[in-house]
Each structure stands twice: as C-alpha cells, then as structure tokens.
Amino acid sequence: MITCSAPGKVYLFGEHAVVYGESAICCAIELRTKVSVEKSDEIIIESVLGRTGLDHDNHPYVSYVIEKMRQFTDIQGVHIVIESQLPVGSGLGSSAAVTVASIQALNHLYECELSLEDIAKTGHEIERMVQGNASPTDTYVSTMGGVVMIPQRKKLDLINCPIVVGNTHKFSSTKELVGNVAKLRSDFPSVVEPILSNIGQMSILAERLVAEGDYETIGKLMNINQGLLDAIGVGSAELSSLVYAARGSGAISAKITGAGGGGCMVALARENNAQDIAKAIEDTGGEAIITKNTAEGVRLESLHG
Ligand SMILES: Nc1ncnc2c1ncn2[C@@H]1O[C@H](COP(=O)(O)OP(=O)(O)OP(=O)(O)O)[C@@H](O)[C@H]1O
Ligand SMILES: C[C@@](O)(CCO)CC(=O)[O-]
Ligand SMILES: [Mg+2]
Secondary structure, eight states: OEEEEEEEEEEEEOTTGGGGTOOEEEEEEEEEEEEEEEEOSSEEEEETTEEESSOTTTSHHHHHHHHHHTTTSOOOOEEEEEEESSOTTSSSOHHHHHHHHHHHHHHHHTTOOOOHHHHHHHHHHHHHHHHSSOOSHHHHHHHHOSEEEETTTEEEOOOOSOEEEEEOOOOOOHHHHHHHHHHHHHHSHHHHHHHHHHHHHHHHHHHHHHHHTOHHHHHHHHHHHHHHHHHTTOOOHHHHHHHHHHHHTTOSEEEEOTTOSSSEEEEEOOTTTHHHHHHHHHHTTOEEEEEOBOSOOSEEEEEOO
C-alpha cells in the first residue's frame, strides 16, 4: 500500500478573478488530505462520502483521476482510501487536495514517473472537467506547497503569521459559484469585469509586500478584496458575521477564502491573538481552526506492503 498526502489552501487574494486570467496569491496550509492506494480485483473508492466504484456522481474528482491516469498506465483494479483534515466543499481546496494526492499515489503505485509539473497540470485538467471552468491555482499550490502567484506560477516567500480559518458549516459547490459569477459577468460585463480586474491588481501590489513581510498593508488590501467578493455575490450572512467577528477581535484582516457562498473565511492573526480570533469566531457560531502556511506540497507518506 502507498500513501500520499497533499495540502489544502487559503487565498490571500484573487479567487474567482483568477478564473478570468487575473492574478491571485494562494497559500498552502497545514491541513492535508491523505490517499492510500493498493492494487485490487476491482475499483473501490472509500471516503467520508461513501464506498463506491468508479462513480462520477459521488466521487467525481477521484473517478476522473483514475480515467486520466489510464493515459499513462494500465489500471484495472485499485482500492483507494481517502482521509482528510479538510472540510468538504468549504473553500479550503478539498477538491484539489484529493485530486493531487490521488494522482501522486497512483503515480507511485504504477511507477508512471510523472513530475510535479505533470501532476499540477493533470490536476488542473481534472478540476476543469468537473467544474466546467477552473483556474490552475488550487491544484498548483496543493502540488507545490508554499505561497504561489497565479497565473505567473511564481513562488513567493512564506507567510509568517498565524492563519485562522472560520467555517460556517454551510456547504457550497465551487462549480455552482463559478457558474453564478460567469452569469453575472455576462449580464453586466461593464460592471463586473472592472471588479475582477481590480481584484487582480491587489496581487500585483501584494507581491512586493509579501517579500517585505508587510502584513498590515497586505491585510488592508485583503479587506478591500472581501468587499469586492461581496459585490460579485459570493458572500453570505454567515460569512460576513465571521469576517466582522474576526476583525473585531484584532485580526489583521479577514475575508472569504475559495469559492464562497458558505464554507470558510480566513483571517491573518498577529503573533499573540490567534486564540482571541478563534474564540470570537466560535462565539459567532463558526468553527475555528488555527493553522499555518506550509512549504510542503504533495508528498509520499509511506510505502509498505
Ligand atoms: N475527503 C474527500 N473525499 C472524497 N471526495 C472529496 C473529499 N473532499 C472533497 N472531495 C470532492 O470535492 C468536492 C468539493 O469540491 P469543491 O471544489 O466544490 O469545494 P472545495 O474544493 O472544498 O472548495 P474550493 O474549491 O472553494 O476551495 C466534493 O463534492 C467531492 O467530490
Ligand atoms: C473560485 C475559484 O477561483 C477558487 C476555488 O478555490 C475557482 C478556481 O480558481 O478554479
Ligand atoms: Mg475545489
């Protein structure tokens, strides 16, 4: 049996706008998805979503991974077991992490010799197949780790402050939210395109700020980004409550992360106030997770049997 894992992510800037080629800055976090694989007589996929065979309704990402990997090797039967620290459908890149960890696990099991670049590219193709429209961001950062700027695919310095995630526990589907933004953009191009382009500008400004470790200025821009995400309709009352609770308890910044509509928000904390922010999020009805940026992308956890 071979086990690989891949990290989830939070966006400092640029979700949704990056789907239209604008810049985004995305950060891998210490919460990971683990995928174990071994050869078997049939295809079995086991996760918190159930136990299925190749099944595009219940396990779309992993089913596409198996089909894509058949371009590189002959996969007959395989038993895949998924365990994840990432909430499903919540803005922390659970789909990218399960996709990337599954590709790497099969890559090792069948000795396909795919490089990290190949894995990120294959992962992006799969997110596009399931979502209809997807940027390379989530799969690239889950593969490479660290902090990445997309579409440049440039690695930036690590973010050295605590990251507090607040989960509304309201499930959202990235495919659906990306579709809603596409509709708004086509209904009101003269209004929505400049908003997306302004979101993109924040990453361009923030690239230097990340190198300087100027989190206070990064935070001001993240708060502006939050307002623009609300403007394109991916906010919710629950997300706003958690955002204001985090800011009210001393967070440097707080915004939605990922597709929105529900799911999670992210706050940057100062050295000493992550616990206070977590408590404010919990008192407002959310679940708080204190995490950190990680340099490590997809990795082999164990080879045994
Ligand atoms: N632990 C898991 N086991 C199996 N499939 C999973 C798991 N986690 C996520 N998935 C797949 O990913 C889908 C959710 O992906 P979606 O892109 O909608 O949300 P997300 O990736 O959590 O958030 P975002 O894309 O905004 O970061 C699930 O419906 C499921 O198909
Ligand atoms: C909403 C979105 O920008 C981020 C989802 O984590 C979609 C994508 O980039 O594919
Ligand atoms: Mg996703």
